[in-house]
Structures are given as structure tokens and as C-alpha cells.
Amino acid sequence: MNTVTVPLYRAAHGRTGDKGNRSNISVIAWHPALWPLLLEQVTEAAVAAQFAHRQPARVTRHVLPRLQAMNFVLDEVLDGGVNDALNLDSHGKALSFLLLELPIQVPPALLPLLAGPPLEPPH
Amino acid sequence: MDQNILRIGCAAGFSGDRTDAAAPVVQALIAAGGPAFLIFETLAERTLALAQLARRADPEAGYEPLLPDLLRPVLADCLAHGVRIVSNFGAANPAGAARRIHALARELGLPAPRIAIVEGDDVSGPGHRPLLQAALGPALDGLDLVSANAYQGAEAIADALLAGADIVVCGRVADPSLAVGPALAHFGWARDDWTRLARATMAGHLLECGTQVTGGYYADPGYKDVPGMASLGYPIAEIDADGHCTITKPAGTGGRIDAHTVKEQLLYEVHDPAAYLTPDVVADITEAEVQELGPDRVRLSGVRGHARPATLKVNVCHATGWLAEGEISYAGARAEGRARLAAQVLRERLAGLGPLRADLIGVSSVFADDGGQWLDSLSDSGARDVRLRVAMNHRERSSAERLAREVTALYTCGPAGGGGVRTALRQRLGTVSCVLAREQAPTSFRFIEVAA
Numbered sequence: 120m121n122t123v124t125v126p127l128y129r130a131a132h133g134r135t136g137d138k139g140n141r142s143n144i145s146v147i148a149w150h151p152a153l154w155p156l157l158l159e160q161v162t163e164a165a166v167a168a169q170f171a172h173r174q175p176a177r178v179t180r181h182v183l184p185r186l187q188a189m190n191f192v193l194d195e196v197l198d199g200g201v202n203d204a205l206n207l208d209s210h211g212k213a214l215s216f217l218l219l220e221l222p223i224q225v226p227p228a229l230l231p232l233l234a235g236p237p238l239e240p241p242h
Numbered sequence: 243m244d245q246n247i248l249r250i251g252c253a254a255g256f257s258g259d260r261t262d263a264a265a266p267v268v269q270a271l272i273a274a275g276g277p278a279f280l281i282f283e284t285l286a287e288r289t290l291a292l293a294q295l296a297r298r299a300d301p302e303a304g305y306e307p308l309l310p311d312l313l314r315p316v317l318a319d320c321l322a323h324g325v326r327i328v329s330n331f332g333a334a335n336p337a338g339a340a341r342r343i344h345a346l347a348r349e350l351g352l353p354a355p356r357i358a359i360v361e362g363d364d365v366s367g368p369g370h371r372p373l374l375q376a377a378l379g380p381a382l383d384g385l386d387l388v389s390a391n392a393y394q395g396a397e398a399i400a401d402a403l404l405a406g407a408d409i410v411v412c413g414r415v416a417d418p419s420l421a422v423g424p425a426l427a428h429f430g431w432a433r434d435d436w437t438r439l440a441r442a443t444m445a446g447h448l449l450e451c452g453t454q455v456t457g458g459y460y461a462d463p464g465y466k467d468v469p470g471m472a473s474l475g476y477p478i479a480e481i482d483a484d485g486h487c488t489i490t491k492p493a494g495t496g497g498r499i500d501a502h503t504v505k506e507q508l509l510y511e512v513h514d515p516a517a518y519l520t521p522d523v524v525a526d527i528t529e530a531e532v533q534e535l536g537p538d539r540v541r542l543s544g545v546r547g548h549a550r551p552a553t554l555k556v557n558v559c560h561a562t563g564w565l566a567e568g569e570i571s572y573a574g575a576r577a578e579g580r581a582r583l584a585a586q587v588l589r590e591r592l593a594g595l596g597p598l599r600a601d602l603i604g605v606s607s608v609f610a611d612d613g614g615q616w617l618d619s620l621s622d623s624g625a626r627d628v629r630l631r632v633a634m635n636h637r638e639r640s641s642a643e644r645l646a647r648e649v650t651a652l653y654t655c656g657p658a659g660g661g662g663v664r665t666a667l668r669q670r671l672g673t674v675s676c677v678l679a680r681e682q683a684p685t686s687f688r689f690i691e692v693a694a
Contacts, residue, residue, distance in 0.1 A: 132466060132502060134459065136511030138287070139673065145509035147502065172616045181515050185531050185544065186505050192513050198612040201288060202562070202672045205599035205633040208608045217609050235465035 122226050128219035129233040131157055135215040140200035141192060142211045144218050148187035150232040153225075157189065158182065160223045166191050169221050170214075173198075191218070248428045249274055250421050250445070251478040254282035254312060254329075255452025257289045261311040263452065263476045268316045270478060270492035272323045279424040280320060282312055282329035283417050283450045290414055291559035291671045293333035294366070294389040304335030305411075310346050317343075318352055321408060328399055328420050332359060332411040334389065339411045340690035347692075354692040355409050358402035362685030363414035365556060365678065366390040374558065377676035385560040388671060392554040392683040395521030397433060399423025402687035410687070414557075416520040418446030421479065429483050440525035440547025441485030443518070447525075448489055448507050448542065449477050455489055455507040456538075457497035470496015475538075488541045499538040508532070508542070517548075519555075524548040553677035562635075562672040564642035568649030569603075569631045571662040578605060578625040580657035587656060588632055591648045595641055596634060603629035629662075635670060642667055 130153045133145040146161055148154045167178040176195040183189065197211045198204040225233065251271050253264035264280065271278035284306045297304025306312070309331050320327055332339040336359035347355055365374065366389050374390060375382050391414035400423045402410045410423065425442040426433070433439075448455045455477050457468035475495025480488045489499055508527065512518055518525040526546040533541045572580045585600040592598055600614065601607035605625045610616035632649065636642040646665035653663060 128465070132506065134506040134510055136509075138511060138513075139675070141513070143509070143511060143513055145506060147505045147509075149502075172611050172619075174611070181513075181528075183509075183515055183528060183530070185529060186508070188505055188509060190509050190512060190515055200673075202670065203635070205565075205597070205612045205635065206608065206610075207601065207631065207633075213608045235462075 122224035123230060124222050125225055125233060126219065127161065127221040127223050129235060130223060130225065131219065132234070133215040133219060135212055137197060137201065137210045140195050140197045142196050142214055144191045144193070144215050146189045146191065146218065149234040151187050152229060152232055154184070154187040156223060156225060156229070161189065161221065165221060166218060169218060170196060246483055247276055248425060248481045249276060249278040249478055250281060250424055250449060250481065251278070251476065252281050252283065252449035252452055253476050254284050255450065255454060256286055257284040257306055258308070259284070259452055261308055262315065264312065264316040266492040266495050267476050267478060268319050268325055271325050272319065277428055278325045280316070280325050280327050281420040281449065282327070282331055283420060283452070285330040285333060285414065287557065287673065288559065288671055290333055290391055291389045293335070297334045302335070302338050305333045305339035305342065306331035309339055309342055313343060313346060314350070317346060318350055321352055321355055326403065326407070326424070327409045328412070328423055330412045330415055330417070330420060332413045334364070334413065336360065336411045336413050337690055341693065343409060343411070344690070344692045356407050357409045357411060357690050358405065358407035358687045359690055360394065360398045360402065360410060360412040360415065360685060360687050362398070362683055363391045363394045365392050365683050373678055373682050374556070374676065377556070377678060378558070378674060381674055382558070385558070385674070388559045388561055390556060390558045392556045392678055393521055394554070394685040395419045395550070396422035396426055398685045398687045400426035403427035405687070407689070416522065417450035418443040418520055419522055421446030421449055422522050425481055425485065434549070436523050436547030436549055438485035438547070439523040441487065441545045442481060443520055443523055443525045444508070444527060444530070444542060444545045445479040445481055445485070445487035447518070448487070448504065449479050451507060451510065452476050453497060454510065455503055456491045456499050457503055460498070460503050460506060468498045472496065486541065486543050488535060488539055490539050499540050501532045501534050501540060504532045504540045504542065519551055521550065521554055523550050552680070554680055554683055556676050556678050556683070558674045558676070559671045560674070562670045563637035564639050565633065565635055565668045565670045566642040566645035566665070567631065567633045568645055568665040569629055569663065570649060570652050570656070570660045571629045572657065572660055573627045574659065575626065577628045578602065578622050580659065581628040581630040582622065583657045584630050584652055584660060585632065587652070588648055592634065592645060595644065596636060599633045601631040603631055607631060639667070
């Protein structure tokens, strides 16, 4: 069975929070049936690779199966955080959108559960 | 009315939130009947340091500058209907805030409210210096200290309410404690009833960012649609005697509350979901569940609690120098190439002053790293409308000011067609954190009487 590659935002949504130089990004399944895909594919390694240029000291994944959600904690990813970073977005508020561009593989049977219009592929 | 349901509305999620938020919340609380509180959360990590700077300049200042704007529309109704108010809008000067509220009540012709202030968070004075020194060690040496505040919990808030306060004005307390205090006072829970405290804490957590649970910060057209974004309803938590909560909002307001908006806010600024630390409790949401009870009504259950931390978190803010920023726009053919050349010119002109960040607004300006690795990896995309933005930190103001001069000089010395230069210089604040034992930063409340 051929899987289809879609950006993560079709299967999940999320929000970024910050404290100091640490970012947390939630990844919340749009449907419970999509949760196993997230568990299998949205791993610490995959997220670390997506943020490689921000050089996180550590990426930790916490899972909340009853919410079909996971919480990623990225240490030292904010160039010092709100007090030190030169980034316009020193809180890293937009970073959930970078994470949600991660490509994932979805089996055809689950495609009807995906959210949103099939927007442009990630560059 | 159901006396067993406590309603807590939240009408501000940060300093600078919409000042017309409170009126619909207060009307909904009055219409529902039963015990009700209104909270305002106006104190982000760095807000308190800015308030301390304001108080240095004016001893009566240092509380939330929008305080009168937040309260004027609702103070009469709150006092008339027994909707009590709890907020951290005291910032660096809770007593000053209390005096300002008394003045506002007088202006409005209202009877003097009973206003309590919560103290004990400010540990910036000389008496606390040896404690900070012991906690931070050499990290404190040489710091130009602006503020030092311990995150206090809900107990003094509850005590003030039990003593009859109509309004409780706090400085630094943990955000969820603004909701836990009223719940503790109303239900009379034991102060080590960790499970109920944890549930109320997560109710406070869902409330503390205002509309972030009712559709604010969620909308994404065609993907996550939210109706009525210009008139979002602020949240109300209905809390039962066991601490479980249902999140709702005033009828007729914009926004959306569903399982997804609640999950996003539940995890906002959480690290380990098994141990969400506050001064009141360690909350555990690993078994939490959300349930849609109806339109714009979501119940949170399954929150567990563990004994509160033995220590209090302290944030120490200090002046670290200056942030200089400058921008210039390029449009039309080869705009991106001209903006990239301008960035290169600035790098050469400002070499030796420290790292310079360059962004191409319209190409890449947010996801990139300060080091420029991301931007360097992108080849010229041919963008035809690009705004170059550069930024630099420097301890010395005069060096930081050089960035503004160099960006301005691009008008005549830079690539063709650059326009719309804007520059800004802002004082920077750094933060270091430590913990203190609870007895090293005791908290208490006292009433501020109306001036004679």
C-alpha cells in the first residue's frame, strides 16, 4: 500500500510556548485515528533534525495519549530567549509552524481524516 | 443559581490586552448568579522588570499602566454584585495600584472597596541580597540588578479574600494562583489537598492567557477557522467543589471553545506534563481528558496533584545593555539581491562590534538562527519586495547607536532604491533564575485603606 507524504499540519495542530531559552511545542492530532502515526513518525530525532539550524541542546518528547497530543521541549533553541535573542520573534512564537511542516507518511485509508486544504508543499 | 459552582472569569492575558474585555465577562457572571470572581493576568516574565524601572522614575508608578482602563468599565458592577477581583496588576507597586483603585472608585462615586495587597514577592532589597548571593553565587556578581521577585502562590490571596477583600492586588504570583486563591477561599479546601489544588491550578492555567483558550491565537483561515475574531469572548471557568472545571465564554461574543482550542492552551508553556510546577502544587496532566459538553463548553478532568515544591522560584532581572535595530526596504527587479548587498555592507561597516543578525523580511525573517546559517543556505529567491532588518546587542549605548547611523547611511551609500529606513534603540534586560526556601520569602496580605 503506497503512503502519501503530507506536511504534519494536515494531521496535527500545535502552539509554541517559551520560558527563558527553552521552547515547548505541542503537536495535537486532528483525529484519534491519526495518533499512532504521530507517535511513530514525529520522534525526538525527527524534530531535532527539523530544528538543526537552531542547534537545540536537547529535544524531549512527552506524550499524552488521552489527549492524542505530544509536547516537545527544545532546550537552548531561542538564541538566548526573549532577553538576549536578536530574532524579531525572540519568543519563538512562530516555531510551531516550522515543526508542522515536517513531512509525514499517511496511508490512503486515513487521508479523509486530514485537516485543512492541501496547501503548497514545504520549501 | 448553583452555589456549588464557582465562576472565575479572566479579562486580561497580558499587559496590553484588550481593555473592553471585562464588561461582557462581568455581565455573564452577574447573569449566571452564584459566587463569581474576575481575574486579570498582566505580568509576563519581563513586565515586572519594566515596572521596576518605571517605579524608579516615579515612586507612585510601577503598577499596570492600563489599570484604570481595565477597571473603569466594570468596577461599579463588580462591587454592586459581589464579583470580587484578583489580579497581579500591582506589578512592582501593589500599594500604588491599590491607591489608584481607591481614587478610581471615588471618581466613579462608588463606596470605598476593601482592597488587600499581597506582599513578599519582591526580594530585590538589601535584606535579601545575601540570600540571592548564596543562591546564585558568582552569577550575581557585577549584575546591574533591576528586579528580583519570588513567584508566590495562592495562600495569601485566599487569606485576603477570607478576611473580606473585594479586590486583591498582587505583584508576582504564579499566574494560575490568581484562580486557585478564589477557589481555596470559596471551597475551604485543605491547603495540602493536592488533587483539588492541581485541578484548580489547571483551570487557572487555561484562563491565564485570556482568549488563547477561546479561539485567540488559534485562527488560521481555511484551516482553523474562528468566528468573530474582532470581538472574542474572554474565558470563564466553572469550577466545582472537587476542582473540576468547564471552560466557557459570554454568550454573544466571538471566538470558539472546543477540544482543540483547549488542548492547545492546556499544553501552552508546559514542559513535563507530569510535573507542572507552581508554588501551590505540582500538577500532573498526563491522564487529563477534555470533553466537549456543547457549543463553546469544554470540561477538563483527570488532573492529578502532588505535594508542592519546597522552594520558590525567583527571577532576577538585570540591565544588559542595548538592542539596536534598523530596517530598509527594496522593491522591484533584483530587490532581494540589493537587500543582500546592503546586509553585506553593514556587516563590513559594523565588523568588530559583535554579532550582527540580518533578516530579509519577505524571504526569511523568523525561522532563521541568529548566526545566519539558515539565511546563508538559501539562494536568492528573486523576491521583489524585501525589507532588510538588522539587529545587534551592545553593552555600550554609543556603540549600539552606530548601527542606526550605518543603516541610515544606506540612503546614499547603499544599493539602489533603498527606502523607508526606521531605526530603534532599546534597553535590554537579562534574567537569571534561582530558588529560595519558602521561609526566606514569606508572603502575607494587608489592607490598604482609602486615603483620608
